[in-house]
Amino acid sequence: MSYISVKGLTKRYDDVVAVDSISFEAEEGEFVALLGPSGCGKSTTLMMLAGLEDPSEGSIVFNGQDVTKAAPGKRGLSMVFQSYALFPHLSVGENILFGLKARKVSNNERNARLEEVLDLVGLRAHVNKKPGQLSGGQCQRVALARAIVSRAPICLMDEPLSNLDAKLRNEMRTEIRALQKKLGLTVIYVTHDQVEAMSMADRVILLNQGRIEQNGKPEDLYNKPESTFVAGFIGHPPMNLIADAQMVLGIRPEHIALSEGTGLSTSVINCDYHGANTLIAVDYRGHALKFILQGHHNHPVGTPLNIQWQRGQEHYFSDQNGRRLAVPTVSHFLTEGLS
Ligand code: ADP
Ligand code: MG
Secondary structure (H helix, E strand, O other), X not given: OOOEEEEEEEEEEOOEEEEEEEEEEEOOOOEEEEEOOOOOOHHHHHHHHHOOOOOOEEEEEEOOEEOOOOOHHHOOEEEEEOOOOOOOOOOHHHHHHHHHHHOOOOHHHHHHHHHHHHHHOOOHHHOOOOHHHOOHHHHHHHHHHHHHHOOOOEEEEXXXXXXXXXXXXXXXXXXXXXXXXXXXXXXXXXXXXXXXXXXXXXXXXXXXXXXXXXXXXXXXXXXXXXXXXXXXXXXXXOOEEEEEOOEEEEEOHHHOEEOOOOOEEEEEEEEEEOXXXXXXXXXXXXXXXXXXXXXXXXXXXXXXXXXXXXOOOEEXXXXXXXEEOOOOOOOOOOHHHEO
């Protein structure tokens, strides 16, 4: 039996189906990312798990108990939001303990838990400051600390790092993951950032228009995308997708290499220098393909380049519904690209 079990969860607002019959499970101690573009239903799903939105249909079970209709406070969970949701007039310590005070946890117990969490999130030196005196990263640590002191076994996070700059986001990713493992928390983590999902989560659930496109380990979504949507969403830059006769052929930019005299004869459209590498766009018979070369390359437009990739690195999808084709007829169109 899974720790979290969601079945047929649906949320309709008038004429909008925000979440469309999704089902998934999470094991105890698992870190699950709900990933997808803006408006795909991530926050709505999280709000239903939290008990802050009523589902139109479906059920939610936590640790064997049906909580579909339970009040938020009875679900054994904590939440962390993008906006931190801190009280500006309360100190760091008071913010962290606010929920415990409301739940009438004793003074001694509150202070003991505060002592424990301050070092965990690195806020000891700031305990008496107000949120206005803290950086964004420190505010987010206060919100994390508040979730941790509740000792709830499940933690729901909605884009907690979106307000932070890139460097801090990187650091906080590692911190949150380490804390989650140390405390054995079961985390459902909402993000639109594929790098965040891929690097932090044990499992990624990719949503598109209220439905699950794919649910699997990060490497499954990368290596075996179930649809053109997944193929285009996971990976940076996204997979090249080329409509070809009866199917769509996919090849990742990082799997394409230059070749001498063999492979596809292409011509350069554009070179984009990124420091460690260069993203090169080429034209092959009217199709644009992108690939990555290590180092700095600056080929003038129209420069002829031959490219190839290893057989087996291409992906095939139906041109009808975009689903992955299990046993593709090898594309005749690009066979000369295979080495
Ligand atoms: P995400 O968090 O993935 O960006 P949301 O779950 O916030 O997406 O929204 C999913 C869809 O539901 C969107 O089309 C959004 O406009 C719609 N929606 C969300 N909340 C409401 C609401 N209270 N009333 C009407 N539509 C809503
Ligand atoms: Mg959202």
